[in-house]
Amino acid sequence: MSRSHAVICFAVSVIALAAQPLRQLTDQRGIKLGAAADPSHLTEAAYADTLAREFSQLEPENAMKFGPIHPGPSTYNFGQPDSLVSFARQHNMAVRGHTLVWHNQLPSWVTSGTYSTTQLSGILHDHINAVVGHYAGQVYGWDVINEAFNDDGTLRSTIWLDSPGIGLSGTAYMEQSLRWTHEADPQALLFYNDYSAELVNSKSNAIYKMAQDFVSRGVPLNGIGMQMHFTTSNGSLASIESNIKRITDLGLQVHITELDVRLPVDSSGNATAADLAAQAQVYRDVFALCLKFPLCTSIQSWGFTDKYSWIPGAFPGRGAALEFDTAYQPKPAYKSIQTALQSSPPVISAAALTNAASYASGAVARAFAQSLPEAASCPARAACAQRWAGKKR
Numbered sequence: 001m002s003r004s005h006a007v008i009c010f011a012v013s014v015i016a017l018a019a020q021p022l023r024q025l026t027d028q029r030g031i032k033l034g035a036a037a038d039p040s041h042l043t044e045a046a047y048a049d050t051l052a053r054e055f056s057q058l059e060p061e062n063a064m065k066f067g068p069i070h071p072g073p074s075t076y077n078f079g080q081p082d083s084l085v086s087f088a089r090q091h092n093m094a095v096r097g098h099t100l101v102w103h104n105q106l107p108s109w110v111t112s113g114t115y116s117t118t119q120l121s122g123i124l125h126d127h128i129n130a131v132v133g134h135y136a137g138q139v140y141g142w143d144v145i146n147e148a149f150n151d152d153g154t155l156r157s158t159i160w161l162d163s164p165g166i167g168l169s170g171t172a173y174m175e176q177s178l179r180w181t182h183e184a185d186p187q188a189l190l191f192y193n194d195y196s197a198e199l200v201n202s203k204s205n206a207i208y209k210m211a212q213d214f215v216s217r218g219v220p221l222n223g224i225g226m227q228m229h230f231t232t233s234n235g236s237l238a239s240i241e242s243n244i245k246r247i248t249d250l251g252l253q254v255h256i257t258e259l260d261v262r263l264p265v266d267s268s269g270n271a272t273a274a275d276l277a278a279q280a281q282v283y284r285d286v287f288a289l290c291l292k293f294p295l296c297t298s299i300q301s302w303g304f305t306d307k308y309s310w311i312p313g314a315f316p317g318r319g320a321a322l323e324f325d326t327a328y329q330p331k332p333a334y335k336s337i338q339t340a341l342q343s344s345p346p347v348i349s350a351a352a353l354t355n356a357a358s359y360a361s362g363a364v365a366r367a368f369a370q371s372l373p374e375a376a377s378c379p380a381r382a383a384c385a386q387r388w389a390g391k392k393r
């Protein structure tokens with residue numbers, strides 16, 4: 001090969017690297033990259049193309065919640081979530097399920113009925129059986145329980161715990177929900193998911209204590225979901241790191257489940273360049289942090305385009321929280337995620353660098369995967385679930 005040919009080949013490789021979709025980079029790092037998605041947008045080409053091109057996982061933002069999926073005592077609405085699951089299958093994406101036991105987005109037949117604890121227990125058990133059973137083998141992991149603790153670490157008072165509850169006190173109702181879910185799909189990974197519990201604090205201490213108890217007694221809990229609805233000042237990264245460390249030290253996985261970084265926006269929804277840069281740094285920090293832990297296995301944002309995000313509705317005056325702008329153009333956050341994925345340790349081995357010239361053949365990906373710890377590069381969901389389950393019990 002002449003020198004000029006070599007230079008051209010190198011340049012082409014560099015361009016190919018720069019243009020790599022994020023999901024290729026996260027595949028190489030052995031983690032899933034997810035986005036919350038809404039089936040009603042799948043007919044929009046830019047939405048569907050971006051979702052399939054950039055992400056290896058999706059999670060219905062609302063479609064699998066109790067109210068939408070089970071609107072009447074014997075009515076199940078599987079059509080909408082099924083369309084997301086089949087989109088995922090077509091595009092070789094994993095599906096996370098969200099969520100089975102939560103105090104929000106419940107149908108009025110549940111909240112307005114006057115049920116005994118025994119009846120309510122039956123309602124929840126049936127719900128879990130029907131929904132988890134329907135998606136068995138298609139949804140690889142569930143946020144079984146969502147947001148069950150208050151910020152001070154006490155249990156949130158909810159219809160499932162004590163008003164009137166399913167008849168079990170303390171964390172026993174969560175244990176029961178996990179056991180029911182495990183019975184409905186023994187292969188699925190089961191998560192407890194919450195917000196404002198990323199740092200070491202009263203809430204995350206309570207979650208940790210529960211997780212420790214469940215692990216020690218063999219309750220089917222596989223991981224903790226950290227929502228990460230962030231701003232540009234979230235407190236100490238070192239504290240988040242300690243929290244991830246203590247959870248993964250139990251043998252549990254950590255999934256980052258609802259990442260977004262809201263910014264002040266003007267009346268057109270635009271943020272300042274300085275805020276977009278600060279946001280990019282937060283995304284970069286979160287990815288780099290997760291990559292430090294073999295058992296931090298999935299990072300998911302709550303949506304992916306600023307065109308569709310819950311932030312402006314939930315936090316008036318805030319927005320622009322995601323990786324793509326309203327026209328599906330990558331923002332500085334997107335670039336910083338690329339950088340984190342390409343530059344965070346474990347670094348590419350010398351052998352992989354040598355292979356970089358033949359990048360197109362996939363040599364880098366292989367070398368990279370081989371350099372990762374076993375848990376981080378686990379390729380098959382069922383095998384991984386078994387391996388991880390076996391490891392901790």
Ligand code: XIL
Nearest residue numbers: 061062098146195227258302309310
């Ligand atoms: C939000 C959705 O994004 C909104 O569309 C919906 O109106 C309300 O719920 N924590 C969770 C998510 O676990 O289910 C919530 O999703 C955001 C906060």
